Amino acid sequence: MLQINVENLRMQKLPHIWCPGCGNGIALSALTRAIDKLGYDHDEVAIVSGIGCSSRSPGYLNFNTLHTTHGRAIAFATGLKIFKPKMKVFIVTGDGDCTAIGGNHFIHAARRNIDLNVILFNNNIYGMTGGQASPMTPFGRTATTAPYGTVERNFDIMELAKAAGATFCGRATAAHPRLIESLIVKAAQNKGFSVVEAMLPCPIGFGRRNKLGGPVEMMKYLEENSVRVQKAQKMSEEELKGKFVIGEFYNKPAPEYIEEYDKIIAKLKK
Amino acid sequence: MAAVKATPKAEVTIKKDWCKGCGICVHYCPKGVLAMSENLKAEVKNPEECTGCGNCEIYCPDFAVSLRRIQ
Ligand SMILES: Cc1ncc(C[n+]2csc(CCOP(=O)(O)OP(=O)(O)O)c2C)c(N)n1
Numbered sequence: 001m002l003q004i005n006v007e008n009l010r011m012q013k014l015p016h017i018w019c020p021g022c023g024n025g026i027a028l029s030a031l032t033r034a035i036d037k038l039g040y041d042h043d044e045v046a047i048v049s050g051i052g053c054s055s056r057s058p059g060y061l062n063f064n065t066l067h068t069t070h071g072r073a074i075a076f077a078t079g080l081k082i083f084k085p086k087m088k089v090f091i092v093t094g095d096g097d098c099t100a101i102g103g104n105h106f107i108h109a110a111r112r113n114i115d116l117n118v119i120l121f122n123n124n125i126y127g128m129t130g131g132q133a134s135p136m137t138p139f140g141r142t143a144t145t146a147p148y149g150t151v152e153r154n155f156d157i158m159e160l161a162k163a164a165g166a167t168f169c170g171r172a173t174a175a176h177p178r179l180i181e182s183l184i185v186k187a188a189q190n191k192g193f194s195v196v197e198a199m200l201p202c203p204i205g206f207g208r209r210n211k212l213g214g215p216v217e218m219m220k221y222l223e224e225n226s227v228r229v230q231k232a233q234k235m236s237e238e239e240l241k242g243k244f245v246i247g248e249f250y251n252k253p254a255p256e257y258i259e260e261y262d263k264i265i266a267k268l269k270k
Numbered sequence: 271m272a273a274v275k276a277t278p279k280a281e282v283t284i285k286k287d288w289c290k291g292c293g294i295c296v297h298y299c300p301k302g303v304l305a306m307s308e309n310l311k312a313e314v315k316n317p318e319e320c321t322g323c324g325n326c327e328i329y330c331p332d333f334a335v336s337l338r339r340i341q
């Protein structure tokens with residue numbers, strides 16, 4: 001392959017288990033390309049996930065990998081990063097894994113600004129368990145647990161991450177795979193807590209129930225309703241209704257958790 | 271004079287065993303190089319039109335598309 005380094009993949013584990021047209025593969029491919037661009041050695045990269053379709057990702061990646069328990073990817077990653085601060089840690093987590101059961105880990109890791117990179121595979125649903133609503137199912141959309149449309153408002157993870165203290169936030173969609181890749185590169189370069197949201201089609205668990213068509217239709221939908229951050233700033237709230245804003249949202253350094261911790265240790269050792 | 275055929279910039283191959291027939295590569299190929307076959311797998315229809323833009327390889331969710339530069 002020209003653009004994908006097969007050495008980053010466990011080729012013997014492929015083809016993967018995901019459904020036809022599942023966006024997880026597009027984001028996974030972008031992650032492998034981003035790590036390649038960053039020039040990291042295989043040994044210094046760790047991929048950590050929770051549970052879900054998206055959390056199966058580490059199984060296909062040829063790095064140090066950790067497939068943990070539902071909602072706890074960030075907690076395991078925090079332990080790993082503190083024990084091995086030089087490790088470049090990427091967390092692959094679903095919208096359910098990250099913002100429902102794992103929501104508290106997320107906000108507190110952001111608040112600490114610990115140097116972790118969260119790649120949130122947002123397919124708007126609990127894919128693995130058959131299509132229950134997550135905190136990121138858009139208001140009004142149908143799920144097995146919301147047969148008449150969910151009456152809960154969804155999180156905007158960019159706003160949540162920024163408010164909680166994340167120092168890099170960006171969003172892209174499966175229709176913009178090169179943007180997913182470049183945002184992951186920037187996330188990794190930020191010394192602090194970084195969040196990249198990848199909006200991905202789940203044609204089986206979400207699309208079918210919401211009559212969004214097949215994989216190509218879902219990709220077109222993401223393509224047609226995305227607006228770049230720079231353009232969105234000039235648009236009214238009315239014009240932005242139903243649109244997804246994509247691009248780099250926030251990038252501002254702040255004291256990083258492990259560095260601050262090390263300062264205390266150094267001080268006390270004197 | 272016979273129509274001059276474009277020179278392909280890359281050779282594209284589909285790993286049939288891994289292709290799940292989603293059609294995404296066909297949608298994102300700007301040159302109509304790819305098409306869906308009757309058995310719902312992607313296939314290379316017009317190889318000489320390929321510009322080597324790289325879309326098919328990057329958009330395929332299944333790592334089933336592979337490009338090779340032609341000098
Ligand atoms: C403690 C615990 N609770 C519930 C489950 C069941 N479960 C497995 S995956 C999942 C949700 C997956 O959704 P998401 O994180 O959005 O990932 P996706 O499958 O959509 O990629 C749930 C509730 C579990 N495995 N462990």
Ligand code: SF4
Nearest residue numbers: 018019022053127202
């Ligand atoms: S259920 Fe959805 S997220 Fe899970 S593999 Fe299928 S398409 Fe992908």
Ligand code: SF4
Nearest residue numbers: 299320321323324326
């Ligand atoms: S490289 Fe571009 S032009 Fe060539 S087959 Fe792929 S998508 Fe089409």
Ligand code: SF4
Nearest residue numbers: 289290292293295330
């Ligand atoms: S994008 Fe990949 S899996 Fe989908 S039809 Fe093309 S080659 Fe097959």
